[in-house]
Amino acid sequence: MVAQTDTYLGPMVQATNVHKSFGRVEVLKGIDLTLRKGEVMCLLGQSGSGKSTFLRCINHLERIDAGRIRVAGELIGYARQRGGLREMHESEVSAQRLDIGMVFQHFNLFPHMTALQNVMEAPVGVRREPKAEVRERAVGLLTKVGLADKQGAYPRQLSGGQQQRVAIARALAMRPRLMLFDEPTSALDPELVSDVLDVMRDLAASGMTMMVVTHEIGFAREVADRVVFMDGGVIIEQGTPAEVLDNPQHKRTQGFLAKVLA
Amino acid sequence: MRSVPVQAPGGLADEDTLDLPVRPARHPGRWLGLAVVAVLAAMLVNTLLTNPRFEWDVVAQYFTSESIILGVRRTIDLTVITMLIAVLLGIVLAVLRLSPNPILSGASWLFIWFFRGTPLLVQLLVWYNLAALYPDLSLGIPFGPEFVQLEVNVLITGYAAAVLGLSLNESAYMAEIVRAGILSVDQGQTEAAQALGMSRLRTMRRVVLPQAMRVIIPPLGNDTINMLKMTSLVSVIAVPELLFASQTIYSRTFQTIPLLLVACIWYLIVVSLLSVGQYYIERRFARGATRNLPLTPFQKVKKFFGWGQRGITTTEVKE
Ligand SMILES: Nc1ncnc2c1ncn2[C@@H]1O[C@H](COP(=O)(O)OP(=O)(O)OP(=O)(O)O)[C@@H](O)[C@H]1O
Ligand SMILES: [Mg+2]
Numbered sequence: 001m002v003a004q005t006d007t008y009l010g011p012m013v014q015a016t017n018v019h020k021s022f023g024r025v026e027v028l029k030g031i032d033l034t035l036r037k038g039e040v041m042c043l044l045g046q047s048g049s050g051k052s053t054f055l056r057c058i059n060h061l062e063r064i065d066a067g068r069i070r071v072a073g074e075l076i077g078y079a080r081q082r083g084g085l086r087e088m089h090e091s092e093v094s095a096q097r098l099d100i101g102m103v104f105q106h107f108n109l110f111p112h113m114t115a116l117q118n119v120m121e122a123p124v125g126v127r128r129e130p131k132a133e134v135r136e137r138a139v140g141l142l143t144k145v146g147l148a149d150k151q152g153a154y155p156r157q158l159s160g161g162q163q164q165r166v167a168i169a170r171a172l173a174m175r176p177r178l179m180l181f182d183e184p185t186s187a188l189d190p191e192l193v194s195d196v197l198d199v200m201r202d203l204a205a206s207g208m209t210m211m212v213v214t215h216e217i218g219f220a221r222e223v224a225d226r227v228v229f230m231d232g233g234v235i236i237e238q239g240t241p242a243e244v245l246d247n248p249q250h251k252r253t254q255g256f257l258a259k260v261l262a
Numbered sequence: 263m264r265s266v267p268v269q270a271p272g273g274l275a276d277e278d279t280l281d282l283p284v285r286p287a288r289h290p291g292r293w294l295g296l297a298v299v300a301v302l303a304a305m306l307v308n309t310l311l312t313n314p315r316f317e318w319d320v321v322a323q324y325f326t327s328e329s330i331i332l333g334v335r336r337t338i339d340l341t342v343i344t345m346l347i348a349v350l351l352g353i354v355l356a357v358l359r360l361s362p363n364p365i366l367s368g369a370s371w372l373f374i375w376f377f378r379g380t381p382l383l384v385q386l387l388v389w390y391n392l393a394a395l396y397p398d399l400s401l402g403i404p405f406g407p408e409f410v411q412l413e414v415n416v417l418i419t420g421y422a423a424a425v426l427g428l429s430l431n432e433s434a435y436m437a438e439i440v441r442a443g444i445l446s447v448d449q450g451q452t453e454a455a456q457a458l459g460m461s462r463l464r465t466m467r468r469v470v471l472p473q474a475m476r477v478i479i480p481p482l483g484n485d486t487i488n489m490l491k492m493t494s495l496v497s498v499i500a501v502p503e504l505l506f507a508s509q510t511i512y513s514r515t516f517q518t519i520p521l522l523l524v525a526c527i528w529y530l531i532v533v534s535l536l537s538v539g540q541y542y543i544e545r546r547f548a549r550g551a552t553r554n555l556p557l558t559p560f561q562k563v564k565k566f567f568g569w570g571q572r573g574i575t576t577t578e579v580k581e
Contacts, residue, residue, distance in 0.1 A: 090461065101456070106450055122460065126461075171457075174458060
């Protein structure tokens with residue numbers, strides 16, 4: 001699905017001791033995590049455990065208070081300067097985000113643009129790629145997510161599942177090296193969930209590096225290379241789906257899984 | 263949908279009421295209101311027609327005279343130019359006001375504070391008399407050499423002062439209108455745009471502002487109508503708009519009331535046209551955002567008296 005001419009082989013995401021507070025509330029209390037290239041990671045945890053916050057720190061939608069995050073080896077949000085680090089300008093941060101696709105729980109499609117315009121907007125407007133080329137790619141992506149016939153539809157005219165698939169196509173149109181998903185199916189009616197998960201499954205099979213916050217245990221079990229369980233702003237357990245989902249060590253994980261699978 | 267027929271209070275099952283005809287509700291109070299309004303309207307028409315001091319013949323004589331028509335044109339183009347500048351400046355001010363940079367948002371706040379906080383009439387007079395404050399205007403490097411020198415008396419004509427005064431004042435109000443529009447757009451839109459690598463400015467221009475328009479348009483129309491009437495203020499600085507044109511005539515002929523009537527009627531005509539335009543623009547922007555389009559005024563009158571609803575099933579008249 002994505003043209004991977006990437007020669008970088010190191011870790012795609014490397015988080016070291018990431019801390020983040022909102023006011024006086026510390027939401028991330030030292031996250032250490034490595035996501036290898038081509039790996040699919042599912043992030044599980046109770047509501048409020050900091051999953052979304054961590055995901056948003058990776059593309060600097062949230063500024064971290066301490067620690068470092070590297071994406072494809074590049075330090076996020078900071079540039080080296082005179083033997084130290086300085087915070088990046090808005091434009092430098094924007095440039096770093098080009099390689100990181102993000103899919104939101106509530107789709108966040110641009111309602112005043114058609115599906116095709118949504119997909120074409122950033123490659124044409126931000127990456128300055130030729131329109132004809134982008135159009136071809138966009139139509140191809142919409143076809144891949146099963147929406148070839150919905151190019152001219154506005155988001156309000158699409159079902160939630162269709163909107164989310166457009167949102168995935170929109171992120172892929174930027175040819176990201178990494179895709180972040182924040183509960184992509186949580187806002188969907190049960191019968192629409194599988195359409196979106198199918199698209200994500202194909203994407204994983206194509207070799208995309210993915211970090212997925214989800215409550216879909218079945219998807220995690222089947223697609224994830226690694227499952228990470230977060231609680232209270234720290235990672236308390238991680239491993240293969242078999243290890244974490246079928247034989248959880250930590251009490252919290254056991255309790256959470258019992259509730260979700262019930 | 264219920265499948266079990268529910269027992270209604272009257273003892274009829276719902277299924278039995280399905281065959282009964284549906285009559286629209288009656289509103290006897292509305293007819294009383296109509297009678298009161300009709301009497302008042304008759305009194306008004308009576309005095310308009312029988313009081314000779316309205317001098318309707320004079321009104322008719324000047325209504326389409328050359329200087330009045332020129333005045334109407336000037337009023338309209340002053341409104342258009344002023345609103346154009348005010349909208350553009352208002353957008354800039356609103357974006358600056360929402361900027362995370364405290365210097366920029368502070369500067370915008372200060373501008374709005376000043377231009378909203380002082381009377382428009384005073385602002386117009388200050389601009390018109392700017393030459394008394396700065397006789398010469400020069401372009402050059404601050405505190406350094408000057409390249410061009412201009413006489414303010416020549417530069418700031420009555421018309422220029424009018425445009426400056428009206429548009430700067432209005433832009434302060436527009437800034438708040440635009441700001442409200444921007445704030446009405448879901449935060450997720452900005453995040454999605456940023457996640458795609460869009461700059462703050464591009465996000466504003468391509469994503470936020472187009473969506474803010476729906477909220478901005480109604481008060482913008484309101485302000486445009488207001489502006490049309492506010493232009494009459496510039497008669498004090500001798501700009502020959504509609505009011506000034508009327509005043510010029512009656513200062514010569516002393517037919518004060520008929521000429522003020524001429525001006526009033528013209529203002530009413532142009533405002534009515536603007537209102538109609540605004541109404542349809544709003545209706546257009548409501549499309550897709552609300553499930554049912556609002557009723558047209560004609561439809562509302564019909565509904566008010568319950569006309570033309572017989573035979574319509576209840577599902578069609580739901581609001
Ligand atoms: N912008 C913010 N300001 C203040 N507090 C915030 C903000 N964003 C998140 N929080 C708080 O941080 C904590 C973690 O939030 P986060 O959204 O990361 O949780 P989550 O694990 O994604 O939960 P969920 O499964 O409900 O999405 C919560 O207690 C939340 O109230
Ligand atoms: Mg969340």
